Amino acid sequence: MNQQSRGKIIQGVGGLYTIRLEAETDTPTPLDGKTISCRARGVFRHEGTTPLPGDNVVVGYDDSALKIDEHGIPTAADDGSGIRIEDILPRRNALIRPPMANLEVLFVSMAAAKPAPLLPTVDKLISIAEHNHIEPVIIIGKADLDPTRAAELQALYAKAGFASFVVSCEKNEGIDAVEQYIRQNVKDKIAAFAGTSGVGKSTLMNRLFPSLSRMTGEISQKNARGRHTTREVTLFALSDLWPDCQNAQGYIADTPGFSLLDFTRFDFFEKDDLPATMRDFAPYLGKCRWADCTHLKEEGCAVLEAVRRGDIASSRHESFVSIYNDLKDKHPWTKVPSHH
Ligand SMILES: Nc1nc2c(ncn2[C@@H]2O[C@H](COP(=O)(O)OP(=O)(O)OP(=O)(O)O)[C@@H](O)[C@H]2O)c(=O)[nH]1
Ligand SMILES: [Mg+2]
Ligand SMILES: [Zn+2]
Structure with a gap:
């Protein structure tokens, strides 16, 4: 050498x-x-x-x-x-799903319908991003299939404190706003689209970057059996994707869709770290009656009171409980080292 x-x-x-x-x-x-x-x-x-x-x-x-x-x-x-x-x-972070290093922005992607959004999965991905200091950005795709549901989801995540976008590649709507976000916030960073298989990640990348021709797939038996259209993580340099971004240092990745199963196999962090990954809980943490409140069902829990008032979406708290239950059953020796 x-x-x-x-x-x-x-x-x-x-x-x-x-x-x-x-x-x-x-x-x-x-x-x-x-x-x-x-x-x-x-x-x-x-x-x-x-x-x-x-x-x-x-x-x-x-x-x-x-x-x-x-x-x-x-x-x-x-x-x-x-x-x-x-x-x-040296890395700033490393994720298991999607398997990537040095991510700074994660486009957490779901579809308004087909497949129906699984909010516990979406929220788990958000928590993993937050724990690794990656900014989650919410993409609600296929709005043409259920515009009402798409608007509800956007409202839910905007209220929780995230940049969130409704798009339809079918109708060519909402794509400019995502492009604007990338130009303003991703220019010199690494970003990735992640989410369940078939939500339209590769289709959206093709719309955002006309020079790309990612393979996209019909939802069919083959997805139902757990096969995915995109098979591996691939990063694309923004300077290659957009002719007017010659000086950009950033990259955007398309990633394979995952199934719920991928998640339960790994520990991502300790259960004590979970509340801090819920940014909509932040104003209430430390205000519960008991210092060791788990925010699951205690009397005098400030988080639960906020859920009852509608200040925290109940789906976000349901996801919190579901992730908590996943994490509490893990034994330390089943953990995957973070520098995997
Ligand atoms: N109705 C509708 N269908 C869409 C839209 N965007 C994508 N699709 C369709 O959804 C299917 C899946 O799209 P992909 O882009 O391959 O999904 P993916 O998220 O990349 O899937 P994986 O690579 O398996 O993770 C394709 O048949 C697309 O044509 C949309 O905005 N509206
Ligand atoms: Mg794909
Ligand atoms: Zn509490």
């Missing part, structure tokens, strides 16, 4: 990583600005760290051992020599 470059992992499939290397470096090398494909140094596996899309990495390579694959991408020789990930730079 006689050369080094820095870059960002934009996809990882079966241990093979696609990496977008930085264009301008202090010590220029032949791969600057190129997208490459390689594996990681073996030792990461022993350290229990897996490189993730969104990771900033150092790639080492030998000019002499590089070959160019059929897509024109410089790649390692067949024996894996020539180029590899040498180092993962």
Whole structure:
């Protein structure tokens, strides 16, 4: 390995990583600005760290051992020599679902109908984002199928304190507002669309970024059996997606839809951390009669009083109870390390 470059992992499939290397470096090398494909140094596996899309990495390579694959991408020789990930730079966070590092904005996506919104799943995703200091932004898609429900959901999440958007890709409505949000808030950050399979994440990305042609899928038997249209996380550089964003450093990821099952397999945080992930509970925390109030059913609970008054949506409290019950049954030894 006689050369080094820095870059960002934009996809990882079966241990093979696609990496977008930085264009301008202090010590220029032949791969600057190129997208490459390689594996990681073996030792990461022993350290229990897996490189993730969104990771900033150092790639080492030998000019002499590089070959160019059929897509024109410089790649390692067949024996894996020539180029590899040498180092993962420190992360701001790492998620298990979606499997990504360094996220700053999560577009929590649901459909007004088909599939019917599962608010406990939506709220779980929001809590995971909050716990990892990722800003959740709510996308309510397929508004054409049930405009009334879409408006209700938007009101619910706006009141809880989130930026929330109603869109219909079918009717081409609401997409400009999401575009505006991305231009103003995601320019130099990593964002991802996440949510249940079939809610329309890839369809919306195709509308937002006309140069993309993500594969999208009909809801059919194949989704019902748990197969998804989008199979892996892929990051796209905003500077590639929008011609007028040449200087943007940001990335937007499409992610595979998940099922409820994916969630219950993992611990995401301790139950004591849960109340702090509910931003609509914040004004009431610390105001309950008992200092150790769990906000589940105690007398004199300020959170429950706010639910009764309608200041906190009852669906948000129901999700809180459901996540709490998931977390309380976990034993510490079933936990996945956060630097997974
Ligand atoms: N009626 C209606 N259908 C839509 C809308 N947006 C997407 N769809 C349809 O919903 C289906 C699923 O869309 P996808 O974009 O593949 O969904 P996804 O969330 O990417 O799904 P996964 O990749 O499996 O996670 C497709 O048949 C789309 O045509 C919309 O605004 N209105
Ligand atoms: Mg998709
Ligand atoms: Zn309480």
